[in-house]
Amino acid sequence: MECDASTIVSGFVEKVVSRYAESIDRDNVAPPEFFRDAAGHGVFGLPIPREYGGWGLPFSDFMDALRLIARESPSIAHIIFVHSMSAYFVEKFGSEEAREEILPGAARGERILALAFTEPGAGSDLASIETRAEKRGDxxxxxxxxxxxxxxxxxxxxxxxxxxGPLEARHKALTLFALDKAEGVEVGEPLDLMGFRGTGLARVLLKGVEVPSSRVLGRENEGFKPAVVGLGVGRLPFASIALGIAEGALEEAVRWALERKSFGRPIFENQAVSFPLAEVAAEVEAVKALIRRTAELHDKGENILLHASIAKFLAARLAVKATRIAVQVMGGRGLLTASKVSRLYRDAKAAExxxxTNEVQLMIIARDLAKRVR
Ligand SMILES: Cc1cc2nc3c(=O)[nH]c(=O)nc-3n(C[C@H](O)[C@H](O)[C@H](O)COP(=O)(O)OP(=O)(O)OC[C@H]3O[C@@H](n4cnc5c(N)ncnc54)[C@H](O)[C@@H]3O)c2cc1C
Structure with a gap:
């Protein structure tokens, strides 16, 4: 079946995202009905190749899909993004056996995927990961x-x-695995974050979990590079989510500013109100063009790591700026915790x-700067 990405996504946003956006944020959980309805629209298989039952969307179309979903619910976009990025790791580095086992269910939304890299002692510095995997036979x-x-x-x-391998070997002794929950993975209570609420964020405990060697993704001790490259490429879809936050906030604020009157005229007629919105609109267009161009380069097989970092940095910073301005334009209404712009404001901060983090993106950009001049 041909996939018209915009039809799938507009139907999904209208029928599912709009229904669950507020409650997922308020309750800090996405209910089983959400997963059933989302799976019914095929959104868990957007970039998964067709041979495994997905839609095989080009990266550039996937960027648009995430942006449109994030305009209404960054949390829902993030659930789909993390699932899809995890599937990308299986597709790129998994054995054929692992791909056959995992990807068709993932594409149908019957098998949800997560990515567990960060640890209490290892966030930005992934080479300091301490979770151990000891080989015993097969x-x-x-x-x-x-x-x-x-x-x-x-x-x-x-x-x-x-x-x-040993801790001192840092990035040279890390391996990627695909573990099934049924193998004994324990999940903690949901974390109560200010943004991206309801994305099922929690601690994951591995207490003697046994996994067959067919579930190694790539080779033993060679997991760091694929992990960093996968995360690096994933910064572009994440930038699309941040851009969606900025667009959603802008649209809400402009609508309000045209309707709301003070001193006898719509507040939009004051340049103090319309100029900051115009500035955000200009920056939204610039970041959108950067994301589109970078996605097209990825679709042609080019290395996009630097530009994905630039896009992530700019889009997250723009999301914070756009939502701060949107809350200001909406006055007291914008501050209501149930207002869409206050929800987007919290999500925007999490996007940085x-x-x-945005500092990590600047490290990557600065490293490239030095390389070009040396
Ligand atoms: C909403 C959300 C979802 C997430 N989902 C996942 C997930 O699915 N899987 C997963 O594995 N992880 C996930 N993470 C974790 C995320 O990747 C880490 O929070 C992030 O990498 C930062 O790590 P940290 O929180 O340990 O901060 P730290 O690394 O401790 O950094 C703290 C501060 O120090 C700054 N800093 C650190 N080192 C430097 C440096 N050398 N130079 C300048 N500044 C520096 C950072 O920029 C930051 O401001 C998620 C986080 C959030 C907020």
Whole structure:
């Protein structure tokens, strides 16, 4: 069946996202009905290749899909993004056996995926991961704790980065695994964050979890590079989510500013109100063009790591700016915790931290700057 991405996504946004956006944020959980309805629209298989039952969307179309979903619910966009990025790890680095086992269910939304890299002692510095995987015959036994795992509450399969050698070997002794929850993965209580609420964020405990060696993604001790490259490419879809936050806030604020009257005329007629909105609109267009161009380069097989970092940095910063201005334009209404712009404001702040902090993006950009001049 041909996939018209915009038809799938507009139907999903209208029928599902609009229905669950507020309650997922308020209750800090996405109910089973949400997963059933979302799976019914095929959104868990958007970028998964057709041979595994997905839609095989080009990266550029996937960017548009996430942006449109995030305009209404960054949390829902993030659930789908993390699931899809986890599937990307299986597709790129998994054995054929692992792909056949995991991807068709993932594409149908019957098997939700999560990515558990971060630990209490290892966030920006992934090479300091301490979770251990010890080889015993044809299996590995995993022991450790992961923190801030999106989708942890909902996931059936976890992509885990673990240490298969000494701590001093840093990034040279890390291996990627795909673990099934049924193998004994324990999930903690949902974390109560200010933003991206309801994304199933929790601690993940691995207490002697046994996994067959067919579930190693890539090679033993060579997991760091694929992990960093996968996360690096994933910064572009994450930038699309941040851009969606900015667009959603802008639209809400402009609508309000045209309707709301003070001193006998719509507040939009004051340049103090319309100019900051116009500035955001201009920056939204610039970041959208950057994301589109970078996605097209990825579709042509080019290395986009630098530009994905630039896009993530700019989009997250713009999301914070756009939502701050939107709350200001909406006055007291904007401050109501149930207002859409206050929800987007909280999500925007989280966007500067998740998927590599903005400082980490600047480190990557600065490293490239030095390389070009040296
Ligand atoms: C909503 C959300 C969802 C997430 N989902 C996942 C997930 O699904 N899977 C997963 O594995 N992780 C996930 N994370 C974790 C996320 O990747 C980490 O929070 C992030 O990498 C930062 O790590 P940290 O929180 O340990 O902060 P730290 O690394 O401790 O950093 C703290 C501060 O110090 C700054 N800093 C650190 N080192 C430097 C440096 N060298 N130079 C300048 N500044 C520096 C950082 O920028 C930051 O401001 C998620 C986080 C959030 C907020």
């Amino acid at each position: 299996t590995y036994v995993l022991e450790g704790e992961k923190l801030f795992t999106t989708n942890a509450l909902y996931a059936d399969t976890f992509i885990v980065l673990a240490r298969t 931290i998740a998927e590599g």
